[in-house]
Amino acid sequence: MSDQPHIDPAGNTQAFRAFANAREQESAAAKPKKSPLLPILAVVLAVVIIGVAAFLLLQ
Template sequence: MSDEYVDPSGNTEQFRAFAHSPDSAAAAEAPSRLPLAVGAGVVAVLLVAVATWLALG
């Protein structure tokens, strides 16, 4: 083996550049929770309507 041989596993600079690069998936915004809130509101209104219908019917 020559003295000029460089061990690729010894080069931590490239690993650090890879490990600290910004992740495109993490940079994406979280999905909106608005549909969940609207769905919960609709379910709540339906439950109140059914309870009222059963109480008065």
């Protein structure tokens, strides 16, 4: 037998998973909520462009 003590890899894996899950939860909580301003502006801009194009084509 070896003189080195047997290290259970499951304990290390469980500790790592707990650490990784804690880090993911911290980073998710730290992220600011996304503002819906950009999609709203994109829709408004698309409507304006379509309106101007229809106006110019129908003249």
